[in-house]
Amino acid sequence: MNCxxxxxxxxxxxxxxxxxxxxxxxKKEWIKYNNILIDTGYDGDILIPITDFEENGFNKVLxxxxxxxxxxxxxxxxxxxxxxxxxxxxxxxxxxxxxESFIGNNSLLVGRGILVQLITTIDGKEKQTxxxx
Amino acid sequence: xxxxxxxxPPELEEEFRKVIALKYGLKKGNISLALQNAIEEWILKQKRxxxxxxxxxxxxxxxxxxxxxxxxxxxxxxxxLIAHGSSLTELYQKLDLxxxxxxxxxxxxxxxxxxxxxxxxxxLIRKIQVK
Numbered sequence: 001m002n003c004x005x006x007x008x009x010x011x012x013x014x015x016x017x018x019x020x021x022x023x024x025x026x027k028k029e030w031i032k033y034n035n036i037l038i039d040t041g042y043d044g045d046i047l048i049p050i051t052d053f054e055e056n057g058f059n060k061v062l063x064x065x066x067x068x069x070x071x072x073x074x075x076x077x078x079x080x081x082x083x084x085x086x087x088x089x090x091x092x093x094x095x096x097x098x099x100e101s102f103i104g105n106n107s108l109l110v111g112r113g114i115l116v117q118l119i120t121t122i123d124g125k126e127k128q129t130x131x132x133x
Numbered sequence: 134x135x136x137x138x139x140x141x142p143p144e145l146e147e148e149f150r151k152v153i154a155l156k157y158g159l160k161k162g163n164i165s166l167a168l169q170n171a172i173e174e175w176i177l178k179q180k181r182x183x184x185x186x187x188x189x190x191x192x193x194x195x196x197x198x199x200x201x202x203x204x205x206x207x208x209x210x211x212x213x214l215i216a217h218g219s220s221l222t223e224l225y226q227k228l229d230l231x232x233x234x235x236x237x238x239x240x241x242x243x244x245x246x247x248x249x250x251x252x253x254x255x256x257l258i259r260k261i262q263v264k
Contacts, residue, residue, distance in 0.1 A: 023221065023222050023225065025225040025228065025230060026230055028225065028226055039254045039255060040255070041252060041253075041254045041255035042252060042253055042254035042255075043248075043251060043252040044251070044253075047253075047254070057230050059233070060228075060230040060232070060233050060234060061207065061225065061228070061230065061234050061235075061236045062233065062234070062235055062236070063235065063236060063238075064190050064193075064194065064235050064236075064237060066235075070251075071251040071252070071253045079253060081251070084236065085205070085221055085236050085238060085244060086221055086225075087220065087221050087222050096220075096221060096238075096242060096243060096244055097244075098244055107254070109254060111254070
């Protein structure tokens with residue numbers, strides 16, 4: 001089990017975060033991502049900034065449904081998702097994952113698609129998020 | 134006409150100016166013309182990448198999955214098989230990524246999920262403090 005202390009935030013309460021590694025199709029190596037925000041409102045696996053998406057060659061290995069999905073942000077803005085597949089190392093386990101981004105995206109977050117494969121405990125008393133696979 | 138401001142590496146700028154001079158000569162307005170052409174071409178390229186036919190997609194999926202069950206496969210934009218592997222890392226190690234490819238997941242993969250809606254996160258930010 002790995003535990004990650006709550007991450008300081010400008011908002012009212014701290015953020016829940018975790019660390020993981022993502023396999024880069026272009027660099028052919030594992031890329032470390034630390035302090036990724038856990039967002040239970042995102043139904044995907046991992047959303048990465050568009051610059052990372054391109055730098056790691058995810059834009060060269062697209063899924064068939066890349067152009068077929070439009071999402072909507074809470075502000076009502078239409079988002080056209082670009083998606084790729086990769087492998088993720090999380091908490092010592094390897095999982096196949098959907099990697100997504102969209103033009104203009106700067107956010108880096110892990111969604112419910114990953115959380116449903118883990119046992120995640122938000123331990124408010126100890127101010128940490130613990131992950132068990 | 135609109136103005137776009139951005140920064141590029143000096144060596145790219147030098148190369149860009151050289152090619153413009155060779156192609157169009159050293160007349161005023163040629164940089165704008167070349168920039169317009171480059172942007173139009175880039176937009177078209179992005180649109181081509183993002184355009185696929187749904188029926189064709191289903192057909193390709195069926196063929197590839199029956200031929201390579203339990204394998205991840207990469208095809209080009211015409212549906213031609215480029216490589217396959219038992220895992221994504223194995224597949225990606227075989228690819229040089231000089232062209233844009235499409236990756237197909239095995240039928241029994243957790244990535245092969247049909248869904249109707251997407252949710253993009255709790256992106257509701259309290260920007261303004263009401264007094």
